[in-house]
Amino acid sequence: NAGVMQNPRHLVRRRGQEARLRCSPMKGHSHVYWYRQLPEEGLKFMVYLQKENIIDESGMPKERFSAEFPKEGPSILRIQQVVRGDSAAYFCASSPRTRSSGNTIYFGEGSWLTVV
């Protein structure tokens, strides 16, 4: 059973360009989470999605950032008009469902965005 797959692993963008980060959850998982880790800082929750629904986006910046998890295909985190402050590691995680004592969230290896 493959783990959470993220791509690209490393992405370089110039200021003003768009960055798209993709995440394929583990097989059988219908919940996806995105986290951001700035250099030398901790992991910050961004958004929690189920298929075709955003459940909690309380950690998403109000502008330029969006996320989706379509019925078919991977979850996408999209950052428009990137700025240097967006340079960070972006981690995706997935879980089968909430409200279950056996539930666990599993993380991918991350996508490292560098804005030049």
Next chain:
Amino acid sequence: DAKTTQPNSMESNEEEPVHLPCNHSTISGTDYIHWYRQLPSQGPEYVIHGLTSNVNNRMASLAIAEDRKSSTLILHRATLRDAAVYYCILRDYGGSQGNLIFGKGTKLSVKP
């Protein structure tokens, strides 16, 4: 959200046991205690979780205090590959919140 308190850093010698403490005095009855670790340049890795009883798996053991206000992650024989930041996180299964909220964790150094 219920908070956890962990030491900023700890040191251990290779092949010795390591006890990583976590205080969570405001834990609620529906909070599970989760431990994750993050090695340099990698994503967080699930270690173990429990509710009331002590738990063991191939990676570690989790000892939970009787009043649940604290817990200890036990690595039975530390290796150099165990050097990482360890996070103790409370996750509420009784409510609608699904995400994990990470604190600063404990940075574990392992000396050969």
